[in-house]
Each structure stands twice: as structure tokens, then as C-alpha cells.
Amino acid sequence: MTLANGRHYLAIPGPSVMPDRVLQAMHRAAPNIYTGQLPDMVATIVPDLKAVAKTKHNVAMYICNGHGVWEAALVNTFSRGDRVLVLGTGRFGTGWGDMAQKLGIETQVVNFGDDTDVDLPTVASVLADDPDHLIKGILVTQVDTSTSVKNDVLGLREVLDAADHPALLLCDNIASLGCDEFHMDDWGVDVMIAASQKGLMTPPGMAFVYFNDRADAARETADLVTPYWDWRGRIEPDYFYEYFLGTAPTHHLYGLRTALDMIVHEEGVEAVWNRHKVLAEAIWAALEVWGQAGPVRANITEHEKRSHAVTLVNFGPGNGLKLREWMEKSYGVTLGIPLDNVDTPEDYLRIGHMGHVSAQMVLGVLAGLQAGMTALQIPHGPTGLEAAMKVIAEAA
Numbered sequence: 001m002t003l004a005n006g007r008h009y010l011a012i013p014g015p016s017v018m019p020d021r022v023l024q025a026m027h028r029a030a031p032n033i034y035t036g037q038l039p040d041m042v043a044t045i046v047p048d049l050k051a052v053a054k055t056k057h058n059v060a061m062y063i064c065n066g067h068g069v070w071e072a073a074l075v076n077t078f079s080r081g082d083r084v085l086v087l088g089t090g091r092f093g094t095g096w097g098d099m100a101q102k103l104g105i106e107t108q109v110v111n112f113g114d115d116t117d118v119d120l121p122t123v124a125s126v127l128a129d130d131p132d133h134l135i136k137g138i139l140v141t142q143v144d145t146s147t148s149v150k151n152d153v154l155g156l157r158e159v160l161d162a163a164d165h166p167a168l169l170l171c172d173n174i175a176s177l178g179c180d181e182f183h184m185d186d187w188g189v190d191v192m193i194a195a196s197q198k199g200l201m202t203p204p205g206m207a208f209v210y211f212n213d214r215a216d217a218a219r220e221t222a223d224l225v226t227p228y229w230d231w232r233g234r235i236e237p238d239y240f241y242e243y244f245l246g247t248a249p250t251h252h253l254y255g256l257r258t259a260l261d262m263i264v265h266e267e268g269v270e271a272v273w274n275r276h277k278v279l280a281e282a283i284w285a286a287l288e289v290w291g292q293a294g295p296v297r298a299n300i301t302e303h304e305k306r307s308h309a310v311t312l313v314n315f316g317p318g319n320g321l322k323l324r325e326w327m328e329k330s331y332g333v334t335l336g337i338p339l340d341n342v343d344t345p346e347d348y349l350r351i352g353h354m355g356h357v358s359a360q361m362v363l364g365v366l367a368g369l370q371a372g373m374t375a376l377q378i379p380h381g382p383t384g385l386e387a388a389m390k391v392i393a394e395a396a
């Protein structure tokens with residue numbers, strides 16, 4: 001029989017769970033896009049977007065998904081023939097580099113593989129081999145959603161500074177903004193990109209390019225910039241329509257306003273990071289115990305290199321696929337598929353734990369996985385769920 005009827009839970013790494021309040025805020029008639037409530041409200045969204053990223057610099061808003069701001073970030077900063085250093089730690093890091101190459105930017109790719117983070121000494125030696133500063137930018141993901149690794153962004157800034165290298169540091173925080181700790185200004189990040197549908201708890205369709213004055217200086221000479229993707233008009237618009245170069249994403253904006261109220265003004269950004277940290281640790285505790293008597297392994301071994309937003313897990317040969325199907329059909333939870341960077345996708349699944357996620361939701365997923373392993377006769381240490389509950393009990 002199935003026990004999946006009732007409210008379904010989509011626990012994939014984006015789109016994330018949206019608060020009912022966000023959904024309700026969007027349920028309204030079309031607003032006036034010239035004057036009144038909507039334009040007034042958008043002016044209040046900009047400072048709160050900056051607060052989430054811990055920056056005093058600029059943020060340009062776009063109507064697009066994450067891939068759109070990959071392109072926006074690149075075309076505002078580089079010219080055809082410029083070289084960028086692409087630090088690959090999974091499908092998203094290398095994908096951003098592929099896009100740069102298609103735009104006519106020369107890419108120097110260093111791939112660290114699919115189960116570890118960027119190795120800082122390797123980056124230091126690449127920069128030392130570039131005395132003429134041909135490398136104009138470094139592309140990195142804070143969290144690569146395909147492997148669930150978290151890179152040391154502050155460490156990269158320190159490597160750049162130690163080498164006295166002027167390359168811009170560009171960071172993809174699409175999975176991690178509003179989940180993992182991040183300080184754009186204190187960590188010396190020049191360009192950061194994010195999208196609405198992950199930590200920001202809003203439907204897919206809006207995305208953001210944050211940039212500082214160094215990056216804006218690069219914009220002066222960037223010959224790839226095109227009128228629609230130009231970030232200039234979007235940050236200090238003379239008219240409301242310039243924010244989006246056309247009609248504003250009216251309903252997304254109402255949803256985003258409410259999501260930012262919850263993140264910035266109600267829970268607080270630090271508390272949001274901490275909630276994601278504790279929930280991630282609860283997941284890791286369960287995986288650890290399950291793995292003591294079975295094949296279950298988190299893809300990333302070291303805790304400090306793990307994302308707080310998503311976890312890629314190997315459940316043993318064929319078991320990732322079987323468990324995902326069991327969870328969906330029998331239990332009422334949809335988990336994330338692995339992406340094409342893993343060799344044996346049927347062994348893996350991804351748990352999304354980003355956005356509007358609470359302890360009861362995470363424990364519900366873990367209880368389902370443990371029940372599923374029992375039902376499917378996948379060997380596992382029997383007290384994984386208890387270990388997760390202990391993490392929650394100690395933190396709450």
C-alpha cells in the first residue's frame with residue numbers, strides 16, 4: 001500500500017520549499033507598474049537583498065534563472081579573449097566555465113573532481129605561474145549543488161591577496177545564499193550571483209548579480225556587455241521600469257518582499273544560517289550511523305567542506321534510485337536526483353534542505369529514509385534517526 005497521500009514534500013535542491021505566506025503574498029490582482037505600492041516596495045527590497053549577502057555594494061535584479069545571471073556576471077566583467085580561471089568542483093562550477101568559453105572568454109580550467117573542494121595551494125601555484133596577470137577573473141561556486149561540496153571563499157581571497165594578484169573573484173551562491181554563512185564584503189568577493197528559488201524561498205524566475213566597485217570598474221571596458229544584461233541601469237534607475245528593463249516581475253516581487261521580511265527582519269540572517277547548519281548536522285549524524293553497518297556514505301567526507309543546503313548521498317549499488325522511488329510512491333517525499341557528473345547515478349540521491357525547512361521536516365525525511373532502507377532491505381546502522389534526534393535535542 002502507499003502512505004504517500006497527504007501533503008507532499010518536495011525535498012530537492014531547488015526549487016525549495018516556499019512559505020505559505022510567500023504564496024499568499026503573490027495571490028493578488030495585477031498591480032500598477034508605474035506608481036504606487038509596487039515601485040515603493042521594490043526600493044525596500046534592494047537593501048534587504050544586500051543584507052542577506054552582507055554587502056554594502058550593488059545588486060542588480062534580473063528576470064531569469066540562475067543560468068541567466070551566470071551570463072550577466074560574465075558579460076559585465078570581461079571582454080572577448082580575456083582569460084578566466086575556472087575552479088571545478090562539480091557540474092555547476094564547470095558549467096559556468098563552459099558558458100564563459102561559449103561567450104569567447106578564454107578559460108583555464110582546474111578540476112578538483114566531484115568529491116572534494118578547491119585546493120588552495122593549487123590555486124596559489126596557478127596564480128604564481130601568471131606573473132603578467134593574464135587571468136582576469138576566478139570563477140568558483142560557494143556550494144556546488146551537484147556534489148554538495150562547500151568551497152572556502154575567504155581562503156581564495158587570501159590566496160589572491162597573498163599573490164598580490166588583481167583577478168576578480170566571482171562566486172556562484174545560487175544554492176547557498178540564505179543557507180550557508182557568507183560575507184561578500186568581508187570575504188572580498190567582487191561579484192556574487194544568486195537566484196530566487198533556493199535559499200530565498202521564492203519561485204524560480206528572478207536572479208541577482210551583486211558587484212563591488214572593482215567589478216564595476218571592469219564593466220567600463222568589458223566589451224561583451226549587451227543592453228539587456230547591462231547591470232548599470234538596474235542599480236540606479238531613473239525610472240522604475242529600468243530596474244528590470246521593461247515590465248517588472250510583479251508577483252515574484254511580492255513573494256520576495258515577504259521572504260525577505262522573514263529572513264532579514266523576523267528570523268535574522270545569522271539565525272537562518274544556524275538553522276541550516278543544525279539541520280545539516282542532523283542529516284550527517286544519521287548518515288554516519290547508517291553507514292556503520294551498511295553502504296551509506298555522504299559524498300563529501302569532511303564536515304567543514306559540506307554544504308548546509310544540500311547533501312549528495314551514496315546508498316550503495318542501485319539503492320539511491322530504489323529509495324527515491326520508495327520515498328515518492330510510498331512515503332510522500334520527493335528527493336533530488338543525482339546529476340550527470342556521478343558515474344553510477346542509480347546509487348545516489350540528493351537531499352535538499354534549503355529554504356523554509358524546519359526540524360520536523362528534516363526528521364521526517366530521515367525517518368522515511370530509515371523506513372525505506374528497512375523496507376528495501378538495505379543494510380544500515382539501526383539508530384541513525386536517534387543520532388539525528390540527538391543533534392536536534394542538543395541544539396534546540
Ligand SMILES: *Cc1c(COP(=O)(O)O)cnc(C)c1O
Nearest residue numbers: 065066067092143145174175195
Ligand atoms: C541551481 C543552481 C544553478 C542553476 O540555476 P538555474 O536557476 O537552474 O539556472 C547554478 N549554480 C548553482 C550552484 C545552483 O545550485
